[in-house]
Amino acid sequence: MTEGELRRLEAEYCSWGDAVHSVDPPKIFERCQGSFLYDGRGTAYLDLQMASASASFGYQNKRLIQALKARLDHLPQLGSHYLHGDRIEVSARIGQACERIFGRKGRVLFNVGGAGAVEEAMKLVRNYTGKNAGFAFMGGYHGRSLGTSAITSSYRYRRRYGHFGDRAHFIPYPYCFRCFYGLKREDCELYCLRQFEKLFDTEYYSFWDPRAEECEFGAFYMEPVQGTGGYVIPPKEYFIGLKKTLEERKILLVDDEVQMGFFRTGKFWAIQHLAIAPDIITFGKTLTNGLNPLSGLWAAEEIINPKVFPPGSTYSTYAANPQAMALALEVLRLVEEEDYEKKVTEKGTYLLGRLKEVQGKYARIMGDVGGLGLALRIELCKEDGVTPNPELTQRIFQEGLKGDLKINGKSYGLILNIGGYFKNVFSLSPSFEITREEIDLAVEFFDQLMQRCLK
Ligand SMILES: Cc1ncc(COP(=O)(O)O)c(C=O)c1O
Structure with missing residues (x-):
């Protein structure tokens, strides 16, 4: 044609x-x-x-294409409710990497596309904390499904279609070149972080019940470097302070690494640059070199163990498809070898x-x-x-x-x-x-x- x-x-x-x-x-x-x-x-x-x-x-990429071709010759397809070796090995390698990096045990599940993984994270948060609402950043991007539109800041993505679930409360990202408060990093003393911490000063600011010592919001969804927001690189001191407040208020930290994970920033996870540990990590894209829409998440053991997140809690026909797993395994081998x-x-x-x-x-x-x-x-x-x-x-x-x-x-x-x-x-x-x-x-x-x- x-x-x-x-x-x-x-x-x-x-x-x-x-x-x-x-x-x-x-x-x-x-x-x-x-x-x-x-x-x-x-x-x-x-x-x-x-x-x-x-x-x-x-x-x-020769090595990855080769892995995919080899998979097509042996086990090109398998229902995602069954197990195969590569799937287990991919989960174990990601779990072990997180254990090494954050000193924390956890488990991995798979889905299709970044938004799918983020929706799984939202499900885990709801299940574990019993809370639907979350914090997220202005300029953040977590997908365009009806669920993730609620925690992606642009109203443009919601205006015509609405969204599922509670719309996040959006906080200014520490984007120092274009500071939301018009300040300069040299002498701002992290004013933006103080503004966030202030939300918990009194029940009248609407987030915190001091008697129950409980926040109405279950999680903070963040990108360690904002992707769609324009590759905004934050100062790590902000996130060290933020994480401290979240821990004090029992709010989970969901680290969306769909775009930055697997060495885009020079580290396995971009959040390593910020010297903090997340409770949940979502990933996608680079894990299969974009050759298969595999995505997934890692969550700390207490959030995802089979007692609290039992079989059947989630499922998608193509989630753990063996072609994706062959690619993911080869990518993980590659980054371990080189x-x-x-x-x-x-x-x-x-x-x-x-x-x-x-x-x-x-x-x-x-x-x-x-x-x-x-x-x-x-x-x-x-x-x-x-x-x-x-x-x-x-x-x-x-x-x-x-x-x-x-x-x-x-x-x-x-x-x-x-x-x-x-x-x-x-x-x-x-x-x-x-x-x-x-x-x-x-x-x-x-x-x-x-x-x-x-x-
Ligand atoms: C940080 C982040 N989260 C989620 C998504 C959504 O991923 P997908 O387009 O695969 O649904 C993206 C896509 O660019 C992203 O950058």
């Missing part, structure tokens, strides 16, 4: 509700390899987003350094450039270095998709991702396997796009 025919059919038969038509006409890709996507003309697009931060080990902490940190530091060089050229327009591992952010501003510049961000994004950037006479495209509270942040999640040459190429392309769009 020609591209023209495909476009006609897409316009007529595909819902637009589950896709973003960010360029006109929308791009159609045909092939992927390493850090690149290819369109029908064979033009290569250097991908700094990698399928929403899921294809972290690169497209067509030092991804070092690899991701080194590559992230190099890319960040190169981006800071470019920032030097455009001074205040590249208002904030930062990163943790290979989760990097470029926040574009107006000349004052503060006012968000979503127009420029959108222009650069669109130009990158044109596929006409030139290096040595060859045409390329650059795939970026727009995030952030004001849609003025490029959140970059390149492949962990990206080479130094590809990083240099990406920086060169970004610089070309800045020059083109600032004219």
Whole structure:
């Protein structure tokens, strides 16, 4: 079928509700390899987003594709209510990693898609605490199902459809470049944390019953680095203080690692950077390199042991499918064999350094450039270095998709991702396997796009 025919059919038969038509006409890709996507003309697009931060080990990763092919030859399918070796081994490896990292025993369950895992976490919280309501962060993203929409801050996702369950009470994230209270980190003395702690001063602030010593809310849902919010990296002192308050008030901490887990930030879990331990961790994306929609969660033993969360508490037909498990097991073996902490940190530091060089050229327009591992952010501003510049961000994004950037006479495209509270942040999640040459190429392309769009 020609591209023209495909476009006609897409316009007529595909819902637009589950896709973003960010360029006109929308791009159609045909092939992927390493850090690149290819369109029908064979033009290569250097991908700094990698399928929403899921294809972290690169497209067509040989070892992972091999594991999947081997699985197809032996046990391609099995009902998720049955056990198979890989499923047990994947659970054990994640459980043992958590034991090593947090010194706490727990168990793992599986679901499909990040939102599915977060909904399971909500179920565990309700079951364990008897409370439906929760705290979550402004700028947080936990999925777009009716359950997770209640704890994802954007009203945009609820306005037409409502949501299931109690809407979370949203607290400002410690986003220091754009402080909710207009303060500067150098002398704020974590004012935002004090504001949260204050909620428990009296029953009249509506959260706390001092006589029963009970909070109305069962959990705080957080991202250790905000993903969709624009790769916002928080100061760890905030979270150390937050965790102390949550423990005092018997509120569970749910750590959503769907986007940042499995070394995106250079640690197994991103929350390790914050030096605190969660009660529940949700994960997805990178665990299968985005090759299968597996997601899941780890929860502390007292929350998930079979006495409190008995058989049949949850189930989904494809949850623990053996193709996903073969991939997940291979990913976990890979990160145990190779030092991804070092690899991701080194590559992230190099890319960040190169981006800071470019920032030097455009001074205040590249208002904030930062990163943790290979989760990097470029926040574009107006000349004052503060006012968000979503127009420029959108222009650069669109130009990158044109596929006409030139290096040595060859045409390329650059795939970026727009995030952030004001849609003025490029959140970059390149492949962990990206080479130094590809990083240099990406920086060169970004610089070309800045020059083109600032004219
Ligand atoms: C932190 C976080 N939680 C949950 C989700 C939802 O995952 P999914 O899109 O697989 O439902 C995402 C997706 O980007 C995410 O970044």
